[in-house]
Amino acid sequence: MSSLTRRAFSFAIVTAALAGAPFAKAEDGPRTIEHRLGTTELSGKPTKVVALEFSFVQALDALGVVPAGIADDNQTKRIEQLLGKTIDYASVGTRLEPNLELISNLAPDLIIADEIRHSAIYQQLGSIAPTIVLNSWEGDYETIKTSVVTIADALGDKARGEQALAEHEARIAALVAHIPKGEKRRILLAVATPDSMSLHTSASFTGSVFKAMGLTPAIESSDAVESGAGLERLVSVAPDILLVATDPGGTVLDQWQDNAVWNAIPAVRNKMVFEVGRNQFSRFRGLKTAEMIAGEVLAKVYDAK
Amino acid sequence: MTDRARHPVLIAALCLLLLVGVLIAAVSFGASGLSIRHALWLLFFPDASPEAALVWDVRLPRAVLAMLVGANLAIAGVLIQTLTRNPLASPQTFGINAGASLAIVACLIAFPSLKGSGTVGPAFAGAAGVGLAMWALSVSRVMNELKLALAGVSIQLVLSALVQAILIANNAAQDIVYWLAGSLSAAQWPKVWLILPFSLIGGGLALAGARHFGVLALDQTTGLSLGQNARYTGGVAAMLVVVLAGSAVAVCGPIGFIGLLVPHVVRRLAGGDMAVVLVLSAIVGPLLLGTADLVGRIVVFPAEMPVGVVTALIGAPAFLAILYGRRAR
Amino acid sequence: MKDTHEHHEDRRAFVVGGAMLLLLGLVSLFGIMIGAVNLSFSQVLEAFGGGKNAFIVTEYRLPRVAISILAGAAFGLAGVFLQGALRNPLASPDVVGITKWAGLGAFSAGLLAPPAWSAWAIPLGVMAGALIGAAALLAIGRRFGGSTTALALTGVALGMFAQALIQYAMVLFPSRADQSMVWLAGSVYGSTGADVAALSLWLLLCLPVVVIAAGRLDAGGFGDDTLTSIGLAPPWLRGGLIVVSVLLTGGAVAAVGSMGFLGLLAPHAARLLVGPRSRHLVPVSALLGALALSIADLAGRVVALPNEIPAGIVAAVIGGPYLVFLLSKEKSRHD
Numbered sequence: 001m002s003s004l005t006r007r008a009f010s011f012a013i014v015t016a017a018l019a020g021a022p023f024a025k026a027e028d029g030p031r032t033i034e035h036r037l038g039t040t041e042l043s044g045k046p047t048k049v050v051a052l053e054f055s056f057v058q059a060l061d062a063l064g065v066v067p068a069g070i071a072d073d074n075q076t077k078r079i080e081q082l083l084g085k086t087i088d089y090a091s092v093g094t095r096l097e098p099n100l101e102l103i104s105n106l107a108p109d110l111i112i113a114d115e116i117r118h119s120a121i122y123q124q125l126g127s128i129a130p131t132i133v134l135n136s137w138e139g140d141y142e143t144i145k146t147s148v149v150t151i152a153d154a155l156g157d158k159a160r161g162e163q164a165l166a167e168h169e170a171r172i173a174a175l176v177a178h179i180p181k182g183e184k185r186r187i188l189l190a191v192a193t194p195d196s197m198s199l200h201t202s203a204s205f206t207g208s209v210f211k212a213m214g215l216t217p218a219i220e221s222s223d224a225v226e227s228g229a230g231l232e233r234l235v236s237v238a239p240d241i242l243l244v245a246t247d248p249g250g251t252v253l254d255q256w257q258d259n260a261v262w263n264a265i266p267a268v269r270n271k272m273v274f275e276v277g278r279n280q281f282s283r284f285r286g287l288k289t290a291e292m293i294a295g296e297v298l299a300k301v302y303d304a305k
Numbered sequence: 306m307t308d309r310a311r312h313p314v315l316i317a318a319l320c321l322l323l324l325v326g327v328l329i330a331a332v333s334f335g336a337s338g339l340s341i342r343h344a345l346w347l348l349f350f351p352d353a354s355p356e357a358a359l360v361w362d363v364r365l366p367r368a369v370l371a372m373l374v375g376a377n378l379a380i381a382g383v384l385i386q387t388l389t390r391n392p393l394a395s396p397q398t399f400g401i402n403a404g405a406s407l408a409i410v411a412c413l414i415a416f417p418s419l420k421g422s423g424t425v426g427p428a429f430a431g432a433a434g435v436g437l438a439m440w441a442l443s444v445s446r447v448m449n450e451l452k453l454a455l456a457g458v459s460i461q462l463v464l465s466a467l468v469q470a471i472l473i474a475n476n477a478a479q480d481i482v483y484w485l486a487g488s489l490s491a492a493q494w495p496k497v498w499l500i501l502p503f504s505l506i507g508g509g510l511a512l513a514g515a516r517h518f519g520v521l522a523l524d525q526t527t528g529l530s531l532g533q534n535a536r537y538t539g540g541v542a543a544m545l546v547v548v549l550a551g552s553a554v555a556v557c558g559p560i561g562f563i564g565l566l567v568p569h570v571v572r573r574l575a576g577g578d579m580a581v582v583l584v585l586s587a588i589v590g591p592l593l594l595g596t597a598d599l600v601g602r603i604v605v606f607p608a609e610m611p612v613g614v615v616t617a618l619i620g621a622p623a624f625l626a627i628l629y630g631r632r633a634r
Numbered sequence: 635m636k637d638t639h640e641h642h643e644d645r646r647a648f649v650v651g652g653a654m655l656l657l658l659g660l661v662s663l664f665g666i667m668i669g670a671v672n673l674s675f676s677q678v679l680e681a682f683g684g685g686k687n688a689f690i691v692t693e694y695r696l697p698r699v700a701i702s703i704l705a706g707a708a709f710g711l712a713g714v715f716l717q718g719a720l721r722n723p724l725a726s727p728d729v730v731g732i733t734k735w736a737g738l739g740a741f742s743a744g745l746l747a748p749p750a751w752s753a754w755a756i757p758l759g760v761m762a763g764a765l766i767g768a769a770a771l772l773a774i775g776r777r778f779g780g781s782t783t784a785l786a787l788t789g790v791a792l793g794m795f796a797q798a799l800i801q802y803a804m805v806l807f808p809s810r811a812d813q814s815m816v817w818l819a820g821s822v823y824g825s826t827g828a829d830v831a832a833l834s835l836w837l838l839l840c841l842p843v844v845v846i847a848a849g850r851l852d853a854g855g856f857g858d859d860t861l862t863s864i865g866l867a868p869p870w871l872r873g874g875l876i877v878v879s880v881l882l883t884g885g886a887v888a889a890v891g892s893m894g895f896l897g898l899l900a901p902h903a904a905r906l907l908v909g910p911r912s913r914h915l916v917p918v919s920a921l922l923g924a925l926a927l928s929i930a931d932l933a934g935r936v937v938a939l940p941n942e943i944p945a946g947i948v949a950a951v952i953g954g955p956y957l958v959f960l961l962s963k964e965k966s967r968h969d
Contacts, residue, residue, distance in 0.1 A: 095476075097823050116809075123826055194413055195484055232335050255493060261362050462898075462950055473816055479811045482804045482805050482808055614801055614802045617798030620794070
């Protein structure tokens with residue numbers, strides 16, 4: 001999709017949402033939700049929702065729903081960071097192997113699961129409660145945006161999802177307006193691990209957010225992440241703007257900065273290297289995260305507030 | 306006898322020549338669009354350009370590190386096969402690499418700020434823990450060779466399971482898969498300085514003690530009459546294995562097959578004299594690992610295949626060939 | 635004299651087997667009662683009739699318990715036949731690389747087939763991988779003259795080859811590394827009634843060959859010359875035992891992942907308990923395998939609530955030190 005048609009498309013959504021919202025009739029009758037593993041029948045307005053990935057929690061938050069259960073990897077702090085506030089929910093274990101006993105005990109009326117991680121337990125989830133399966137783990141920006149509407153539809157309030165999306169796009173558009181015309185610099189997010197970096201390409205969530213902002217990701221690829229990249233690879237990618245996502249504590253970044261070759265990277269020469277939080281830039285995905293990424297890029301690269 | 310004495314020198318010279326070739330190839334080939342001629346020129350006549358820095362600060366340390374790690378693992382392999390009188394023994398199959406990996410992974414998760422030289426301590430501790438257990442089992446004579454090998458394999462299984470458990474529990478698998486496969490892609494001069502003293506001291510002591518270790522290679526009944534002395538020698542050899550293998554794992558993860566394969570190759574090339582085997586292993590190990598790393602950088606260019614994967618893919622068929630050769634003799 | 639000795643052995647095996655069965659029943663009962671949500675015995679009975687806990691009991695715990703028993707038994711049997719075929723206590727489906735080839739098959743299927751197909755593509759890949767690995771093992775092993783040690787060593791090398799390719803696949807797709815590791819370690823998490831049915835059917839199909847193999851197992855302990863003299867062709871006997879082992883391993887790996895440790899552990903412990911005669915060794919190995927996996931799953935489910943530790947990891951962690959202990963124990967037994 002070219003950026004022109006995309007803009008036209010989002011404009012259409014905005015007008016549709018603004019025009020349609022006040023008159024939208026209650027959509028809590030029986031409806032069929034299409035998702036990655038087929039279709040699921042739903043009726044009424046689910047209120048006890050279990051979210052098995054971070055992005056779903058953010059989507060639910062945007063729709064004004066507090067999940068009853070979250071597969072939070074037992075890290076309540078991450079959920080706080082994800083939403084920017086504290087919510088009351090029950091942990092149902094890890095995203096990798098959520099505890100089905102606890103989920104069943106919550107007696108939810110909707111479960112939102114991830115295609116990559118939870119395909120194998122789809123049937124069991126389905127016998128606990130209606131389950132929809134979306135792509136979060138390897139989802140790009142467009143996928144995540146579509147998911148918000150799908151989740152809203154599942155909650156019986158599709159219009160609210162479209163409205164949330166429209167508001168989000170308006171906020172992004174306002175941020176993007178600060179970017180000077182004709183920006184040609186190539187931007188890269190590299191995630192620092194203990195001894196190498198993972199380079200996020202145009203197909204990754206962050207990369208597709210950059211693209212939506214009108215920036216050029218330094219690596220154009222259909223694979224989301226290029227992992228195990230050494231210093232030489234980073235030099236040959238030669239990004240003009242480099243965001244390095246780090247966890248607290250030491251990473252390979254400290255070692256690489258001491259190497260003479262580090263200075264051969266254009267971003268280093270132009271003083272366009274910024275350290276960012278790894279949770280926000282590579283673990284979370286969602287509308288709020290996209291806004292946060294856009295905001296931080298503007299603040300750091302363009303000094304815009 | 307004279308015939309035997311001449312061969313090793315010839316072989317060593319040949320291998321050294323090949324080693325230089327691999328070193329030059331490693332330095333002149335890479336992901337960035339630097340021409341091979343230019344890279345070679347910069348190797349001998351460096352200037353202040355970024356390209357020169359690339360050759361000198363990224364590619365050269367990597368090549369040198371491959372040499373040191375290769376030598377460490379090969380010598381450790383010779384020692385452990387001698388110590389246990391087991392042709393299947395190696396730092397990898399006896400769980401010593403896995404012990405070091407477990408300790409490093411555990412420390413990296415518990416103390417993320419640990420970096421560079423901080424991993425050496427845990428690596429030694431882990432390698433020593435397993436090494437000590439294996440040595441105690443071997444000295445106590447509770448087990449014959451086969452059972453000892455079984456114990457080693459089982460220890461390795463348990464340790465790998467623990468590494469997996471830690472990674473799964475912390476969602477950290479994706480950060481560490483590269484290191485866990487055994488990779489040189491993070492090579493830098495500080496890592497070279499880190500392993501160099503251990504390589505020099507470990508390798509030097511192994512060579513100095515070659516005659517004593519040779520005694521261990523004799524069969525059990527002969528070794529028995531040597532009594533305490535043999536135990537002492539065995540202890541030193543075990544310690545050297547820990548230092549050599551542990552430091553190798555600390556800088557580039559658990560790389561397999563070098564320690565298993567090189568002693569067999571060398572023994573086939575130059576017979577069973579301990580000193581000769583050790584010296585040649587210190588040349589053939591680097592040659593093999595350097596070549597493997599080069600292959601890993603070329604086959605899926607511009608991405609990289611971890612060198613540990615390459616050594617296993619080359620090593621497994623080579624090991625089968627050795628088996629076949631033994632049958633023929 | 636000889637008869638009473640044999641009689642004594644039979645009785646011992648019977649007692650051990652009975653105790654194992656009882657223990658297995660107890661562990662299974664606990665497996666259904668305790669977990670993140672603890673249920674009383676009467677609550678469990680109620681759940682069979684439906685209600686709030688019906689999902690936990692009938693759809694979550696029961697399939698898990700059943701699959702632990704079936705897969706554990708399959709691993710135990712596979713280990714017994716392989717060790718018998720290779721006359722080598724080092725041999726287990728894991729050590730000679732069969733589980734690793736099965737794992738490689740699963741990875742290839744998982745990467746090539748879309749996620750929606752994985753339900754049948756992965757078991758298919760597992761079987762294909764295990765059979766390719768075994769075929770390579772037998773083909774290459776034969777060229778080495780078919781000696782059992784050479785065969786075991788060939789398996790070790792082939793297994794490491796497969797392992798390297800698996801590692802490369804994990805490096806290529808790091809975002810799925812966590813999942814891959816759980817599968818590689820082996821886990822009965824998320825087993826369904828359909829999984830139980832599939833594995834039961836597979837094991838039932840394997841049953842005739844298992845019975846035949848068990849009858850020939852004692853002969854596997856003889857040297858090649860003896861075998862020839864009593865009219866059995868050594869390559870066929872060993873090849874046959876290996877194929878049975880591969881079929882069992884493939885089924886179990888498809889159900890619970892490439893769990894490696896049980897095939898090594900169960901036959902060992904069984905040999906210590908009831909001696910090397912196949913009619914004692916085979917059933918007790920199966921029981922021990924089932925018991926070990928059941929205990930491992932139960933422990934993995936409750937020690938780190940609400941998180942789960944994959945059963946394969948628990949099995950390795952408990953089983954490893956135990957194996958070393960067994961090894962040193964065996965020596966004193968033979969003295």
